[in-house]
Amino acid sequence: xxxxxQSGPMLAADGTPLKKSLARSLRRRKLRALxxxxxxxxxxxxSFVIPIVSMLLRSVENSIVxxxxxxxxxxxxxWDAEGGELxxxxxxxxxxxxxxxxxEAKTHTRLGTRLNYEQTGMSSMFRKSGRKIKRLDPxxxxxxxxxxxxxxxxxxxVETWRTIKTHAVPxxxxxxxxxxxxxxxxxxxxxQPEDKQILIKLFGRTLFMSLIITGSCILLAYPVSYxxxxxxxxxxNLLMILVLLPFWxxxxxxxxxxxxxxxxxxxxxxxxxxxxxxxxxxRLVIINNQFGxxxxxxxxxxxxxILPMYSVMQTIPPSYTRAAKSMGATNWTTFxxxxxxxxxxxxxxxSILVFILAIGYYITPEIVGGTKGVFISNRIAYHISSSLxxxxxxxxxxxxxxxxxxxxxxxxxxxxxxxxxLG
Amino acid sequence: xxxxxxxxxxxxxxxxxxxxxxxxxTKTTLMASALAAVAGGAMAQEMTIxxxxxxxxxxxxxxxxxxxxxxxxxxxxxxxxxxEAVAKLRAMNEAGNITWxxxxxxxxxxxxxxxxxxxxxxxxxxxxxxxxxxxPASEDFGELIVSDCYIPSIVYSTTFGYRTDLVGDxxxxxxxxxxxxxxxxxxxxxxxxPINNMEWALLCDGVAKDDVYDVLATPEGQDQALAKLDTxxxxxxxxxAGADTPQLLADGEVIMGSTYxxxxxxxxxxxxxxxAMLWDAQVFDIDGWIIPAGxxxxxxxxxxxxxxxxxxxQRLADQAKYISYGPARASxxxxxxxxxxxxxxxxxxxxxxxxxxxxxFLYNYEFWADYRDDIDAKFQAWLxx
Numbered sequence: 001x002x003x004x005x006q007s008g009p010m011l012a013a014d015g016t017p018l019k020k021s022l023a024r025s026l027r028r029r030k031l032r033a034l035x036x037x038x039x040x041x042x043x044x045x046x047s048f049v050i051p052i053v054s055m056l057l058r059s060v061e062n063s064i065v066x067x068x069x070x071x072x073x074x075x076x077x078x079w080d081a082e083g084g085e086l087x088x089x090x091x092x093x094x095x096x097x098x099x100x101x102x103x104e105a106k107t108h109t110r111l112g113t114r115l116n117y118e119q120t121g122m123s124s125m126f127r128k129s130g131r132k133i134k135r136l137d138p139x140x141x142x143x144x145x146x147x148x149x150x151x152x153x154x155x156x157x158v159e160t161w162r163t164i165k166t167h168a169v170p171x172x173x174x175x176x177x178x179x180x181x182x183x184x185x186x187x188x189x190x191x192q193p194e195d196k197q198i199l200i201k202l203f204g205r206t207l208f209m210s211l212i213i214t215g216s217c218i219l220l221a222y223p224v225s226y227x228x229x230x231x232x233x234x235x236x237n238l239l240m241i242l243v244l245l246p247f248w249x250x251x252x253x254x255x256x257x258x259x260x261x262x263x264x265x266x267x268x269x270x271x272x273x274x275x276x277x278x279x280x281x282x283r284l285v286i287i288n289n290q291f292g293x294x295x296x297x298x299x300x301x302x303x304x305x306i307l308p309m310y311s312v313m314q315t316i317p318p319s320y321t322r323a324a325k326s327m328g329a330t331n332w333t334t335f336x337x338x339x340x341x342x343x344x345x346x347x348x349x350x351s352i353l354v355f356i357l358a359i360g361y362y363i364t365p366e367i368v369g370g371t372k373g374v375f376i377s378n379r380i381a382y383h384i385s386s387s388l389x390x391x392x393x394x395x396x397x398x399x400x401x402x403x404x405x406x407x408x409x410x411x412x413x414x415x416x417x418x419x420x421x422l423g
Numbered sequence: 424x425x426x427x428x429x430x431x432x433x434x435x436x437x438x439x440x441x442x443x444x445x446x447x448x449t450k451t452t453l454m455a456s457a458l459a460a461v462a463g464g465a466m467a468q469e470m471t472i473x474x475x476x477x478x479x480x481x482x483x484x485x486x487x488x489x490x491x492x493x494x495x496x497x498x499x500x501x502x503x504x505x506x507e508a509v510a511k512l513r514a515m516n517e518a519g520n521i522t523w524x525x526x527x528x529x530x531x532x533x534x535x536x537x538x539x540x541x542x543x544x545x546x547x548x549x550x551x552x553x554x555x556x557x558x559p560a561s562e563d564f565g566e567l568i569v570s571d572c573y574i575p576s577i578v579y580s581t582t583f584g585y586r587t588d589l590v591g592d593x594x595x596x597x598x599x600x601x602x603x604x605x606x607x608x609x610x611x612x613x614x615x616x617p618i619n620n621m622e623w624a625l626l627c628d629g630v631a632k633d634d635v636y637d638v639l640a641t642p643e644g645q646d647q648a649l650a651k652l653d654t655x656x657x658x659x660x661x662x663x664a665g666a667d668t669p670q671l672l673a674d675g676e677v678i679m680g681s682t683y684x685x686x687x688x689x690x691x692x693x694x695x696x697x698x699a700m701l702w703d704a705q706v707f708d709i710d711g712w713i714i715p716a717g718x719x720x721x722x723x724x725x726x727x728x729x730x731x732x733x734x735x736x737q738r739l740a741d742q743a744k745y746i747s748y749g750p751a752r753a754s755x756x757x758x759x760x761x762x763x764x765x766x767x768x769x770x771x772x773x774x775x776x777x778x779x780x781x782x783x784f785l786y787n788y789e790f791w792a793d794y795r796d797d798i799d800a801k802f803q804a805w806l807x808x
Contacts, residue, residue, distance in 0.1 A: 106540040109540070113539065116793060196801055202807070
């Protein structure tokens with residue numbers, strides 16, 4: 001085609017330039033292809049892309065302060081937070097007006113909850129003050145400064161107004177700072193007090209333990225997949241059913257079964273005591289710690305490692321290993337130089353699957369992990385369903401997503417993503 | 424909504440729409456209006472009530488739902504989502520589609536729902552039945568109405584149970600046994616959150632009962648509580664589901680553990696395990712109903728009608744036949760009878776029984792609404808150490 005364009009326009013049968021005609025028919029084909037994938041595309045958009053984007057937005061969205069207290073926020077701009085002086089009457093008047101409207105719309109308690117994430121005590125302050133401020137008339141009851149401080153002495157505390165001012169921005173980095181054990185202050189980002197730092201630690205633990213789980217899955221899955229791929233069909237089918245059977249069992253059932261196995265009065269400990277290998281008063285602690293999480297999750301995620309490994313190993317022609325052996329290679333050399341390199345794409349695919357699944361797990365760690373075996377996702381679940389700090393949960397989720405993408409990129413750079421095969 | 428297409432209302436409405444159809448009406452709008460018609464038609468007969476599931480939902484089914492359905496013909500659908508009710512209601516509110524009619528939540532959740540504007544405000548005297556002697560509802564419930572949106576139904580407590588066969592000759596009688604590893608060696612189970620644990624720790628570290636929350640409000644007090652918990656940290660199994668402690672006690676994994684008193688009742692009386700209650704320093708909490716904000720008038724009226732029935736004096740006393748939680752109305756207490764299946768007197772198993780309630784705490788809602796995030800962060804950091 002390149003030659004054709006260089007040597008003058010080539011015409012199609014109907015006289016239009018071939019390039020144009022080709023483009024038209026290609027466009028039509030593209031449209032048809034698009035129409036075919038449209039249902040899937042729409043589904044992915046609705047159920048995947050839009051929720052993720054909305055989650056990303058939630059982690060920075062902070063319009064609640066400016067929406068609930070619009071006049072106050074304007075007045076706060078003129079107030080010097082560093083001066084250590086209380087704001088003047090104009091701000092208190094604006095605040096009263098805002099609060100009366102907010103109490104009417106019942107949004108003041110919601111704001112109190114939001115600000116309580118930043119400063120303990122705000123929640124009850126807004127709730128209690130709301131009932132009394134409601135009775136004030138924004139026009140005739142001025143001045144308000146004294147009255148508000150009388151209603152709750154928190155309004156006479158500079159720290160209260162500094163907190164409101166700091167968090168009055170519509171787009172905030174506050175949640176992301178919280179997610180990495182820091183906080184937003186009038187003086188800029190600062191580290192959280194040491195006794196409240198936990199999230200970075202949990203991120204580290206999640207990554208570390210997910211790596212261990214992936215590693216132990218590789219070790220356990222490799223021989224099994226090898227057997228599956230090399231044994232005669234009848235035997236390997238039976239083995240395959242054994243691999244898949246737990247896969248079809250409910251996750252909660254499998255996790256609870258591990259509890260029965262691992263606890264101190266459980267099957268493993270009872271057997272060891274009965275055999276005399278362990279003293280009755282020194283039973284092994286193998287649950288409610290990191291060890292419990294690693295065991296249970298390795299078991300639960302094992303099929304995700306075995307299946308890609310198996311399908312890759314199945315495609316390795318046995319004639320290669322036979323050829324190597326016929327040329328005098330030992331069993332080990334044959335395996336290490338011929339078979340293993342060809343099975344790497346399966347390990348890669350399995351590892352990515354297992355690692356990414358592991359990093360987001362929370363039910364299993366919650367049940368068997370005790371306190372030292374829980375993941376960052378347990379904190380995300382806590383903030384979604386218990387503390388209702390969805391902004392922080394979204395920031396944590398976003399960071400987790402970024403970490404996964406980063407690791408994927410590293411994997412691509414080091415191993416190469418073309419080297420991953422599912423079969 | 425199962426089996427709706429067979430609903431006669433559905434067919435009539437569909438035919439009606441078909442006749443009025445013009446070419447302009449697309450299939451989508453037809454479907455949407457048909458669905459709306461189905462929803463409207465169905466809801467006259469159905470309401471969705473959200474609760475905790477398990478034995479608790481069963482007691483509600485027997486005491487409230489079945490008699491109510493019999494009386495009115497309304498079908499009640501159960502949804503066991505109470506443990507995540509606040510998050511789900513918030514999501515429903517944002518999506519603008521509230522599918523629940525009545526929700527059973529603990530008091531602290533009711534306060535949060537009310538704070539967020541997700542629950543409807545209740546006028547207790549106008550909307551609920553007075554006591555048989557004419558006492559208005561608000562007085563009958565008394566101080567248990569901890570939020571304007573809340574209709575309390577039961578008082579339960581978080582307390583300790585212990586294995587009678589593992590504690591030796593001197594069974595524990597007071598809360599500090601939990602912190603006494605010398606007399607009672609072995610594991611104990613505590614809930615994986617600061618609430619209640621911090622109070623018990625301070626109490627056993629010599630803080631007077633009346634000062635507990637003042638102390639806990641200070642960073643030093645929080646450190647003191649954690650330091651006390653530190654002394655038993657290695658012997659604690661942390662639970663997150665109410666069923667964990669009963670199971671751990673039954674397995675002999677722990678020698679004592681905290682959980683809800685109704686769960687312990689069922690371990691002791693229904694399953695006959697060698698477990699006994701340690702009522703000392705039990706923490707009272709309240710469970711009850713809210714109506715989601717933003718229901719249309721018809722559904723709201725139906726929800727209120729149900730609640731008027733389900734929270735009257737007799738109905739609250741009836742529930743105690745099936746589960747050992749105390750009715751929230753003062754007027755219900757004298758009506759509490761025997762267990763429906765076991766035939767034992769329920770009164771001595773109620774957390775509110777004078778013999779059991781010699782030393783009690785009432786969950787401090789205001790304190791925990793303010794300090795929950797702060798102390799939880801510290802508590803979790805402490806746990807992870």
